[in-house]
Amino acid sequence: MLSIDFSEIGLPKSHHYLLGAIGPRPICFASTLDDKGNPNLAPFSFFNVFSSNPPIAIFSPSRSGRTGEHKDTFHNVKKTKEVVINLVDFKMAEQMSLASSPYSPEIDEFIKSGLTPIKSEKIKPFRVKESPIQLECEVIEIKELGNEGGAGNLIICKILKMHIAKRLLNDKQMIDQEKLDLIARMGGDWYCRTDKNSMFEIKKPMTSKGIGFDELPNEILNSSILSGNDLGKLAGIETLPDETKVNDFKLIELSDVFLKYEDNASALEKELHQKAKDFLLNNELEAAWKTLLSFNN
Numbered sequence: 001m002l003s004i005d006f007s008e009i010g011l012p013k014s015h016h017y018l019l020g021a022i023g024p025r026p027i028c029f030a031s032t033l034d035d036k037g038n039p040n041l042a043p044f045s046f047f048n049v050f051s052s053n054p055p056i057a058i059f060s061p062s063r064s065g066r067t068g069e070h071k072d073t074f075h076n077v078k079k080t081k082e083v084v085i086n087l088v089d090f091k092m093a094e095q096m097s098l099a100s101s102p103y104s105p106e107i108d109e110f111i112k113s114g115l116t117p118i119k120s121e122k123i124k125p126f127r128v129k130e131s132p133i134q135l136e137c138e139v140i141e142i143k144e145l146g147n148e149g150g151a152g153n154l155i156i157c158k159i160l161k162m163h164i165a166k167r168l169l170n171d172k173q174m175i176d177q178e179k180l181d182l183i184a185r186m187g188g189d190w191y192c193r194t195d196k197n198s199m200f201e202i203k204k205p206m207t208s209k210g211i212g213f214d215e216l217p218n219e220i221l222n223s224s225i226l227s228g229n230d231l232g233k234l235a236g237i238e239t240l241p242d243e244t245k246v247n248d249f250k251l252i253e254l255s256d257v258f259l260k261y262e263d264n265a266s267a268l269e270k271e272l273h274q275k276a277k278d279f280l281l282n283n284e285l286e287a288a289w290k291t292l293l294s295f296n297n
Contacts, residue, residue, distance in 0.1 A: 011065055011150045019045075020187030027185055028059035029086040029096055031117075031125045032076035034105065039117060039126055040072050041099045041109035043088065045185035046152060055159040057085055057135060060145075060152040068149040072105050074142075077155055081139040082123040085157065086131035089181045090193045095130070096183075122160045132180065134163040210236035220292055225273035233280050234288065241290050246297050249290035258294075269295055 006014050019025075028047035032040045046060035061071040077083050088096045092115070099113040110117045110126070117126035120136045127134040137157035145152045170176040182194045192198065213221065213235045221231065241249075250258070257275070261268035272295050279288035 015065060015150060016187070019185075023186040024184030024192045027088045027096070027183065028057070029088050029099070029128060029131065030059065030061070030073050031084040031086060031128060032073050032082070033080055033125050034072070034076050035079045038106060039108055039110055040076055040105070041113065041115065041128070042071065042073050043096050043100050044073070047085075057137065057157045057159055059085065059155050059157070061155065062152045063146070063149050065149045070153070074153050074155075077139045078142060080124070082125055083137050083139060083155070083157060084120055084123070084125045084127050085135040085137055086128040087133040088183055089132050090183055090195070091181075092130045093183050093191065127163065132165045132168055132182075135159045136161040136163075205236065208238050210238060211240070219269070219295075223273050225270060225277055230277055230280050233285060234292075237285055237289060241286055241293065243297060246290050246293045249287070250294040250297060254291065254294055
């Protein structure tokens with residue numbers, strides 16, 4: 001592996017490695033006002049939500065790597081203590097990127113990017129009409145992390161009100177993840193999007209406790225067919241199927257496999273591992289386990 005000591009490399013390389021490695025990063029499209037009421041709109045990918053109670057989001061408009069100067073957004077939130085965080089979907093990606101241009105403070109990025117300002121309900125900065133989700137925020141703390149170029153500034157925001165486009169909601173009035181199509185920042189000029197084709201689902205073990213890797217038999221743990229993800233799924237089962245269920249499955253579902261490889265134990269084991277892998281691909285966890293356990297039954 002390439003090992004990097006950040007004390008030995010300059011800012012450009014540090015920036016490249018960090019932003020290239022840590023991704024995708026959600027985008028805070030921050031709408032602010034200066035102390036004269038002039039609007040400003042700028043995206044930042046050092047951003048996430050950090051608490052539900054209270055609802056807290058944090059983003060970081062870093063100092064310029066070239067000049068060491070603060071961004072207009074930083075100056076605005078320091079003076080006014082208010083910001084709207086607008087989420088960015090694929091349909092507004094190019095307009096968001098245009099708004100990141102280094103315009104002077106008196107230039108209105110809403111006009112430059114062709115985006116539509118709409119009034120907020122609890123704070124003064126405008127929301128972005130085209131944004132699918134808008135967060136009206138009060139800035140409760142600002143933490144400056146350094147005095148040189150590239151230094152971050154943590155803008156800690158309490159979310160006062162959230163606006164969600166109705167088209168994103170399911171019949172229970174909750175956000176349907178497959179409808180979001182948000183974009184996120186990668187390294188360099190690269191972005192990615194959270195459409196249906198790029199997402200996958202893993203059921204979180206909120207109350208269940210899987211058996212764990214330490215309980216996997218060695219012949220499964222050392223399989224040449226099963227990947228780390230496959231083993232993770234197998235280790236997530238709470239209780240292994242009993243011998244009767246395994247034998248019934250073997251007779252009904254696997255009899256052809258055992259007849260085909262009855263004189264070749266090594267080939268049989270590989271074929272069973274491949275079948276188990278196929279079951280796991282379709283999230284048929286118990287069938288995968290029955291297949292694997294049938295080898296020694």
